[in-house]
Amino acid sequence: MSRSRFLAAVLGVFAVVALAAPPAATAAPQQALVRTIYYDSSRAAELASTVDQAVQIWNAGVTSVKLVRGTGGITITTAQNGSAPGTASCVGCTRGQIYFYRNQITSSGASSLRVVVHEFGHILSLNHPSDIGNCAKVMAGGRCSNAQPSTAELAAVQRFWTGRVAAPAPAPFEGAVFAAA
Numbered sequence: 001m002s003r004s005r006f007l008a009a010v011l012g013v014f015a016v017v018a019l020a021a022p023p024a025a026t027a028a029p030q031q032a033l034v035r036t037i038y039y040d041s042s043r044a045a046e047l048a049s050t051v052d053q054a055v056q057i058w059n060a061g062v063t064s065v066k067l068v069r070g071t072g073g074i075t076i077t078t079a080q081n082g083s084a085p086g087t088a089s090c091v092g093c094t095r096g097q098i099y100f101y102r103n104q105i106t107s108s109g110a111s112s113l114r115v116v117v118h119e120f121g122h123i124l125s126l127n128h129p130s131d132i133g134n135c136a137k138v139m140a141g142g143r144c145s146n147a148q149p150s151t152a153e154l155a156a157v158q159r160f161w162t163g164r165v166a167a168p169a170p171a172p173f174e175g176a177v178f179a180a181a
């Protein structure tokens, strides 16, 4: 085989490979950018199913960010004793930690699902409102059972993650948010 015929044969193979490759790049620009936040609930113990419920609530309410089970993102740990029902290590972030404390969830008077939705709310960018104890807002703590974020809370999360790269902020001090009457 001459050098030129050999090159032609090699180029022919590349052409076939190129034709066989799926046209993935052409479809991408049509889709809106959705941020993915991975969460690992393997150390959430008995709260693992509650974590999945909380994730479903947030995923059903917003489209600009999606919580997906996996590693390398938010790790969730349930422990016995702490100073608050739950803590989140950052606000508006894709990597961090959530802790839940059994003794505080029990004494808070809040439903465990509300506590879990609340801590994910911090990860998803929400801080505490001024009207602590307002059961209509999951970020308001209080002795409440409602675990459905308000329309305004969902809208704030939707806005934060729309076309935005995560810019983590320090987590707020939980203090007596859930203990407030």
Ligand SMILES: [Zn+2]
Pocket: 118, 122, 128, 172, 174, 177
């Ligand atoms: Zn909080």
